[in-house]
Amino acid sequence: MTPSLAPRRVILPVIYGIALLIAWEALAHSGAVSRLVLAGPLEIVVAGVRNWSELGFNAGVTLAQALIGAAIGNVAGLLVAICFVHWGFFRRAVFPLAILCEAIPVVAILPVLILWLGNGMAPKIFVAAFLSFFPMLVNAYRGLSNVDEEVRELLYSYSATASQMLWKVRMPAAVPFMFTALKLSACSSMIASLVAEWLASERGLGFLVVYYGQSYRVADIWSAAILSCLISLGLYGITAACERRALSRSSP
Amino acid sequence: MSSSLSGKLPEFGRFPERIGAILPPVVLIVALILLWSWSAGTGLLPKWLLPSPQAVLGEFSHHSATLLKHARMTAFEALGGFALGALAGAGGAFLLTLVPFLRDMLYPYALASRAIPIIVFTPLIVVMLGRGLVPIILIVAFATYFPVFLALLRGLNTLNADRMELLHSLSATPLQILWKIRLPSSLPMLFAALKVSASGAFITALVTEWIGSNVGLGYLVMVSGQYFKLATMWAAIFSASLMTLALLGLIVLIERLMGRYTSLATEV
Secondary structure: OOOOOHHHHHHHHHHHHHHHHHHHHHHHHHHHOOOOOOOOOOHHHHHHHHHHHHHHHHHHHHHHHHHHHHHHHHHHHHHHHHHHHHHHHHHHHHHHHHHHHHHHOOHHHHHHHHHHHHHOOOOHHHHHHHHHHHHHHHHHHHHHHOHHHHHHHHHHOOOOOOHHHHHHHHHHHHHHHHHHHHHHHHHHHHHHHHHHHHHHOOHHHHHHHHHHHHHHOOOHHHHHHHHHHHHHHHHHHHHHHHHHHHHHHHHO | OOOOOHOOOOOOHHHHHHHHHHHHHHHHHHHHHHHHHHHHOOOOOOOOOOHHHHHHHHHHHHHHHHHHHHHHHHHHHHHOOOOOHHHHHHHHHHHHOHHHHHHHHHHHHHHOOOOOHHHHHHHHHHHHHHHOOOHHHHHHHHHHHHHHHHHOOOHHHOHHHHHHHHHHHHHHHHHHHHHHHHHHHHHHHHHHHHHHHHHHHHHHHHHHHHHHOOOOHHHHHHHHOOOOOHHHHHHHHHHHHHHHHHHHHHHHHHHHOOHHHHHHHHHH
């Protein structure tokens, strides 16, 4: 399904979105749903503007944890993938374990991490890094080993070194695969950071949502939750835009 | 929606090769467990940091009833939500494929939905519905719904023009096209999404239990962590991991069994 810009493909979604917002607002005012549960979109925007400084500061904490974690996890994943390509024995021993580890609900060991690392930013960054690490490892390895046999032979006949092979052939071949992992980690690192704040934290959007929830400040919960979604969407959008630029430049 | 989990495990070849594929990871795991056991035994690894493997194993035999109670709850939430979300996601994808009006209207929202962290809404849903089974199953279902919906929608709409033309010239009905071409060719993407969602379902269930429940393995992990009952905590973590692996294994098995149907798309 190619994104063609036929007018109905723009107008229909916009109409739908506006209708949805109006219906939501009407539902919130009709009294059919308790005010303790549902806040209208206008009320949510007002709450968001009113709490702007509080929301902004806590969003910054959450975003910082997510970004630092994603950076560490992705770099580590790429480095291990490069090791995999060069040392076959290491790969054969560790790769099945890595796939196994990916299936393990890592976030569940967060209580352990809080025991080990305290309740500051460190455990959140660790979980975000862990969640970013495995997708990058698996995807980057697949990309790095996705080298045309003829190109490999050509470089061999030029007696290229392993590092030349890595930089001139393997890395460019791996770029599309790495973006797949980066897009995954854009969302998952944000989720990890948010969820990790539920357990033991005094800062962050995840903490804020639970804190508001305990005092039944419904419009405030909605504004914090929607802000988290917007940040997550923004991260994903930026990554996707970088992907489009990088791929359009590399492909002839 | 491709993911690392869609990566294929190495194919097992002849006997010596099979040994070569299985032996290194097994040796590594055994070595790690021995190292863990040894360092816990000599006190190198303090008990509050990581209890010995014997202690964790002992937990499985001494407190199996407790573990089973919590595990049953988590399994019910994760599997129920997974099934619900996968069915709804598949239904939504079929609907949008067969009704172009709906597709044009909803496609941008469908695309944006994959970047939305549904789990953030847990506190809201708990405020709405109270603590317990229903909110958790709902959140797991939502978390499963989006990847499955998107993967199947994309799979159903990525079509080979030649084959479509062939079926058109045979004047096939839209349903025949769906059944013979669209569905089989979308199954690889669907299974990739199901594998991602399978571990996602358990993660979501475990995490949601932190604030949305007072039973389940996620709750057990959190509470035993707060009381420094580390053996219990690790036993709960291992149980959750085993259940996740079991579900993943089941999906991989079904994918293998359906291989014949999937290849239909290339045979037509």
